[in-house]
Amino acid sequence: MPHPFDQLNLEEVRGSHSVKWSLFPEDVLPLWVADMDYPIAEPIAQAIQARLSKRIGYPQGAGDPELLDAIIAKQERLGLKGLQRENLWLTSSVVPGIYASVLALSSVGEEVITQVPVYHPFLLALSDYGRVTKANPMQPGASGWEIDFEHLESLVTPATRLLMLCNPQNPTGRVFTRSELEKLAEFALEHRLWVMVDELWADLIYEGEHVPFASLCEEIAQRTVTLTGPCKAFNTAGLGGGVAISHNRAILERMQNVSKGVGGHPNVLSMAAWLAALQHGQPWLRETLAYLKANRDFLSRFLAEKLPEVGYIPPQATYLAWLDFRALGLEDPHKFALEQAKVALNDGAIFGEGFKGYLRLNFATSRPLLQEALERLAGALKASMVDDR
Ligand SMILES: Cc1ncc(COP(=O)(O)O)c(C=O)c1O
Structure with a gap:
C-alpha cells in the first residue's frame, strides 16, 4: 500500500505561504530550504486549534511552565541532566539564539572557530557582527565527514573566544561520536573557549547516537x-520557537542582555504546538523518520546507479544530502540544476569557503517527487555531455 507521503497534495504544498514552493517558477521542483513537504502531526494541529479557543493575551514572560518542564524532561531523556526552568531561555526561533550567542560570547574583532561546511547563518552571524571566522574544513574519512583535529589546533590564537558546533551537522548529516565530542570538549577547555552547540536536528537520526555536548562533563556544561x-x-518552521539552554545562568543572562528589546516574547501558538509535539508527537516522528530513511536509501541507490560521478556520503541524520558535483566539470552546478534540470537545490558555496561545486539536496518530499527530481538531474547531465561532444 502506498504511504500517505507518497501521495502529497501538490495544491496544498504549492503557494505563497511557503518560500520553498514559491521562490521559483512552477516548473521547478524545489528541494532546497530545510522544511518537509509533509503535513504536521495531527495532535499538533489539534493543539493549535484548541489554543485558539483561549485568549491570545501576553504569555508568562519566561514561557509556559508546562512547556519548560517538557523540554527539561526531553533533554533528560537525551542525556542532559540537572536542568531547572531557569536554565532555559525561550527564543523566537533558533537563529536568534545563534546570533545572541555570538554577541554575548565574543566581541568585535575576536575569533570564532567552526567546522565547515556549516549551516550558513553561523557564518553570517560572524560576518554581520565583525567577528573573525576561523573555519576548520571537515574531511571525508572512514566515518564520513570528519573533524580535522590537527588543523583545529592550528587555528587557535589568544584572540579566539568561541567554538560554534552543529551536531547533528547541517549540511553533512554527520552525528559526531562521543569520542569526537570529548576531543572537542578537551580542546575548548584547554583554550578556555565558550561553546555554542546547535542540536536542532537531534531527533532526526538514522544511525549513531545523539550525545548532548553539555552532558560531557560539568566543566564543559x-x-x-x-x-x-x-x-x-516536527516541521513547524513557520511557527518559530527555540530555546537556549545552559547550566551556566550567566551565559543566558548575557544572551538576554544583548537581545534586550529585540528578542520579542514567546508565541502562544508556537508553545502550544511544541508542547503537543513533545507530549504526543512521537508516533508521527517515528513514522516520518522511517519514511525519510527510505528516501535517503532511495537517493543513495539512485546516485550509485545513475550518477556515480556525484560524490556522496549518506547522512547519518537530517533530511539533507551533501552532494559533490565537482567531478562533473560544470561551471556552476547550482545554476545548471536550476536552469537545465529545473531542480532547485542549495548552492554549496554558502556553507563555507571551498565548497563551491557542492549542492545540498532536501529529500523530505514524496518519493515520486524525489525520483522525478533525480531523473531530471540525471537527464540534464546526460544531455549536457552529449552537447559537449
Ligand atoms: C542547524 C540549524 N539551526 C537553525 C536552523 C533554523 O532554525 P529556526 O528556523 O528555528 O530559526 C536550521 C534550519 O535549517 C538549522 O539547520
Whole structure:
C-alpha cells in the first residue's frame, strides 16, 4: 500500500505561504530550504486549534511552565541532566539564539572557530557582527565527514573566544561520536573557549547516537549554551520557537542582555504546538523518520546507479544530502540544476569557503517527487555531455 507521503497534495504544498514552493517558477521542483513537504502531526494541529479557543493575551514572560518542564524532561531523556526552568531561555526561533550567542560570547574583532561546511547563518552571524571566522574544513574519512583535529589546533590564537558546533551537522548529516565530542570538549577547555552547540536536528537520526555536548562533563556544561527547537523534527518552521539552554545562568543572562528589546516574547501558538509535539508527537516522528530513511536509501541507490560521478556520503541524520558535483566539470552546478534540470537545490558555496561545486539536496518530499527530481538531474547531465561532444 502506498504511504500517505507518497501521495502529497501538490495544491496544498504549492503557494505563497511557503518560500520553498514559491521562490521559483512552477516548473521547478524545489528541494532546497530545510522544511518537509509533509503535513504536521495531527495532535499538533489539534493543539493549535484548541489554543485558539483561549485568549491570545501576553504569555508568562519566561514561557509556559508546562512547556519548560517538557523540554527539561526531553533533554533528560537525551542525556542532559540537572536542568531547572531557569536554565532555559525561550527564543523566537533558533537563529536568534545563534546570533545572541555570538554577541554575548565574543566581541568585535575576536575569533570564532567552526567546522565547515556549516549551516550558513553561523557564518553570517560572524560576518554581520565583525567577528573573525576561523573555519576548520571537515574531511571525508572512514566515518564520513570528519573533524580535522590537527588543523583545529592550528587555528587557535589568544584572540579566539568561541567554538560554534552543529551536531547533528547541517549540511553533512554527520552525528559526531562521543569520542569526537570529548576531543572537542578537551580542546575548548584547554583554550578556555565558550561553546555554542546547535542540536536542532537531534531527533532526526538514522544511525549513531545523539550525545548532548553539555552532558560531557560539568566543566564543559559551564562553558556551553545548547540551542534547539521543534521545527526540524516536527516541521513547524513557520511557527518559530527555540530555546537556549545552559547550566551556566550567566551565559543566558548575557544572551538576554544583548537581545534586550529585540528578542520579542514567546508565541502562544508556537508553545502550544511544541508542547503537543513533545507530549504526543512521537508516533508521527517515528513514522516520518522511517519514511525519510527510505528516501535517503532511495537517493543513495539512485546516485550509485545513475550518477556515480556525484560524490556522496549518506547522512547519518537530517533530511539533507551533501552532494559533490565537482567531478562533473560544470561551471556552476547550482545554476545548471536550476536552469537545465529545473531542480532547485542549495548552492554549496554558502556553507563555507571551498565548497563551491557542492549542492545540498532536501529529500523530505514524496518519493515520486524525489525520483522525478533525480531523473531530471540525471537527464540534464546526460544531455549536457552529449552537447559537449
Ligand atoms: C542547524 C540549524 N539551526 C537553525 C536552523 C533554523 O532554525 P529556526 O528556523 O528555528 O530559526 C536550521 C534550519 O535549517 C538549522 O539547520
